[in-house]
Amino acid sequence: DIQMTQSPSSLFASVGDRVTITCRASQNVSIYLAWFQQNPGRAPKSLIFGASSLRSWVPSKFSGSGSATDFTLTINDLQPEDSATYYCQQYKNYPLTFGGGTKVEI
Amino acid sequence: EEQLLESGGGLVQPGGSLRLSCAASGFMFSNYAMSWVRQAPGKGLEWVSTFSRSGDKTYYADSVKGRFTISRDNSKSTLYLQMNLLRADDTAIYYCAKGSDAYIWGPGTTVTVSS
Numbered sequence: 001d002i003q004m005t006q007s008p009s010s011l012f013a014s015v016g017d018r019v020t021i022t023c024r025a026s027q028n029v030s031i032y033l034a035w036f037q038q039n040p041g042r043a044p045k046s047l048i049f050g051a052s053s054l055r056s057w058v059p060s061k062f063s064g065s066g067s068a069t070d071f072t073l074t075i076n077d078l079q080p081e082d083s084a085t086y087y088c089q090q091y092k093n094y095p096l097t098f099g100g101g102t103k104v105e106i
Numbered sequence: 107e108e109q110l111l112e113s114g115g116g117l118v119q120p121g122g123s124l125r126l127s128c129a130a131s132g133f134m135f136s137n138y139a140m141s142w143v144r145q146a147p148g149k150g151l152e153w154v155s156t157f158s159r160s161g162d163k164t165y166y167a168d169s170v171k172g173r174f175t176i177s178r179d180n181s182k183s184t185l186y187l188q189m190n191l192l193r194a195d196d197t198a199i200y201y202c203a204k205g206s207d208a209y210i211w212g213p214g215t216t217v218t219v220s221s
Contacts, residue, residue, distance in 0.1 A: 043214055
């Protein structure tokens with residue numbers, strides 16, 4: 001199974017900051033990497049697929065990069081509504097696997 | 107608008123069964139793989155199962171293999187998850203999602219396994 005490791009597990013940031021979350025895969029997943037945002041009590045929402053492609057409803061302050069085993073999610077100009085837990089997921093191989101999550105607090 | 111809506115959750119005793127449903131709308135259901143993902147209280151996301159777009163392959167997490175069965179009815183645009191031999195550690199919110207990359211998620215349905 002492919003293990004997905006996210007870091008940090010949590011972070012505190014200020015309004016206007018730029019934050020970066022990393023996700024490392026235990027094997028090469030090419031660009032079959034997705035990022036999700038989950039607010040408390042809500043279902044996750046897809047942000048990025050294919051490592052760097054934004055979903056149509058996602059503002060451009062979100063960006064993703066990376067390939068193979070190392071990936072990043074960057075959020076520019078952090079706002080209070082960006083407080084959430086963020087997850088990465090590989091969909092290269094079954095079983096599909098998620099990272100442990102990164103809680104972003106502002 | 108593309109939407110998913112889960113139903114069928116509830117309280118069940120250990121060893122019991124439940125069948126979850128996920129009704130899809132706003133897209134051509136038969137053209138997509140469909141997945142179930144769960145989240146135990148206070149925990150992260152755990153993939154459970156996927157039914158391929160082609161309809162000939164199903165995939166399961168080791169934790170549910172042999173106990174859960176995923177199926178779909180394309181004529182009703184509905185995905186199912188039959189859950190048997192339920193255990194306390196199956197307690198979670200169960201989400202259905204479009205595709206293996208979880209493009210769209212439903213709001214979830216809660217399953218509680220307790221005596």
